[in-house]
Amino acid sequence: MSETPELTPEQHALPLGFVRGEPVLERPEDLYIPPDALELILEAFSGPMDLLLYLIRRHKVEIVDLPILPITQQYMTYVDMMKELKLELAADYLVMAAMLTEIKSRLLLPKPPQVEDEEIDPRAELVRRLREYEAIREGAGHLEAQPQQERDFCVVQANSDAREYVKQLPPEVSLEDLVLAFGKVMQQAQLQEHHHIHRERLSTRARMSAILDLLTQQSRVRFSDVFDTSEGKAGVVVSFLAILELSKEALIEITQVDAFSELHISKRQDQQNMVTEHA
Amino acid sequence: MHDQQLKQVIEAALFAADEPLSVDQLKELLAAQQVSKAKIQTTLSALQQDYQNRGVQLQQVASGYRFQTRTELGSILAGLWQEKPPKYSQALLETLALIAYRQPITRGDIEEIRGVSVSSQIMKTLQERGWVKVVGQREVPGRPQLYATTAEFLDYFNVKDLAELPPIPSSENAQQATATESTTAETATDQRVH
């Protein structure tokens, strides 16, 4: 373990961890450090790629020139310690260890003489992954440096009395909704009564409502008052039909005191007033 | 800390805080900068001045200072929280349609046609909305109330009278309509239901 080459560790701005309140700014040169402190340091690596990248940087070489032999050796030293400490992460680190060992052994094997120059460097795949990982670490750094809500700024709001102006809006209905609803109800009813509903009847029905409404305000109305001559002949006919219909439905009474005197209409008032509701 | 910085901090703090901030609270926030209360007061006045004609204003309330939106803008800003109007039930729409097209009509008639009982809540809603009213009683046992639509109903649907409501399609009887009846249809446009 003491074979670890003496190399200047990289300076890190942030402490790797805290040991008894003291920040640990550098990764250990000497691997013989108290296990509890080591645990903190090892946990500072976010994974085997992070550890590997750290080891390569300590060698001050480019990723492409990955010095597989010393790196594998140093990596194994860390992993052995992690195993001793029974760190949870060890499994992921072991996968990497196996990969490193495999690359190392392939590099050490004598090359078969007939192999052409284009033979793929066994390190290529690892180099590619390391580069991608390095790019992502850079991305993580950018995110960390980006202004963050809560940490660097907060979204502000002004008080507003405008909420008091919020109205409870009544539901909206379109004419189409109404027609559809009517169509549906009529379909359900399987009517034999189509003749009640077409538009010509409607105007008579509307006039019936109007006359009844008038009779709610005045108990007796002169027959002639129901007719508005400004409506023309056709209007008079509608009113007349409405009166006949109301009379037929026994909703109004038409009375005449003497022959040839004014006709009056009133709501029908008869003994049925007395009939109780459950009748 | 120079004046502009101090103003920025106080301004940001007032906007960021959930509650109004008092001069004492601001002084505490600026403890490290050792700013006097008088200085804070001057800065608050300067800020009030700055926001005089803006959409938000610095207001002094019982518990301190806070930014709030200009009162005159209330009705426009209410739109920020305005929820979509709810929807009426199919039962209500069918009841309303029956009253519109078959008025004057009793609750019993509606129930007979729809085959289900009409809830009092629906009749209450329609009357509260001002779309439906009682225009009389049918002189039969029980004297049931007769319902009709109102002028507000016509106004809401932007039609002059009931005859302007879309006709219900496909009635064979339409062909049987007499000359008289089609004449009445014309006049019907003048009439208002009260």
Added chain:
Amino acid sequence: MHDQQLKQVIEAALFAADEPLSVDQLKELLAAQQVSKAKIQTTLSALQQDYQNRGVQLQQVASGYRFQTRTELGSILAGLWQEKPPKYSQALLETLALIAYRQPITRGDIEEIRGVSVSSQIMKTLQERGWVKVVGQREVPGRPQLYATTAEFLDYFNVKDLAELPPIPSSENAQQATATESTTAETATDQRVH
């Protein structure tokens, strides 16, 4: 509505709203006043100018425009907030960076690049914060879920789209990949994730 009034309304609305407001949302709020999008845009620029040197600033983020405190004041204002801002672990930031820069991406891809199995806790945190969501499944055996970042992620990190984040070296995977895949990678930077 003249210019000063319009500016007041937009300013007040942005300050009063619970969420950032988009130009479309402002247009809807001002529907009765019939203000064009171009006019709203001009007003927003004018407001950004007005607040240039103030304690709060008008910032455009993914989901719209919002007022926020000046980032330089972060540490002074920290006194206002009871809770310390969260500190994110290196593992979380790396996972988030992978999703942000290489989206859409599967959990398997993340594990391959980071060399560590992805902790469920990290994925849970990222999804609970609303920063990451499942946008589909890759059509390979097992149909793994594809993750992407959201508008909330961009809002939190103070940018309006992914292209605004500082770039990182492009992945060799993407370069070697088929035309389809590299198209996906390109779009990922331009794309607004909602």
